[in-house]
Amino acid sequence: MAIVSIDGVSMEISIALIDDLAVGDYVLVHVGYALAKIDPAEAKRTLELLQELGSAGLEIRS
Template sequence: MCLGVPAEVIAIPDPGEPRARVAISGVERTVATDLLADEELRPGDWVLVHVGFALSRIDAEEAAITLEQISRLGGTILDDEIASFRRSVIE
């Protein structure tokens, strides 16, 4: 299963490049922010990440609710998503 998972923006390495460093449950990765070109992302913002792309900006409350709902699905769904996120690389 492939879900959109909330991630916190922890850094914008190069403001001229459409990339952000994000963290999901302690796992950090660089994601593409091309789809949010009109947004001014900053550390502390939350985004919904799917297959290495930040799809939309969400607020912290929505992020918490979404993470709670994913964990309620049971099994290893969230763990599987985090493992997939850990293996992904966006250059």
């Protein structure tokens, strides 16, 4: 198990599906599970796109 944080929101997730994770790594998370480790550049690009969607007035629901 690990704690992840995005935009100040933290949650506990399972990391059982991924080997070789370290503090500070970026992961793709879905329904409480880390599915894949992603590189920092991809994580940055994804977060920027999500922020653009939010500022465009679109609502993302889970």
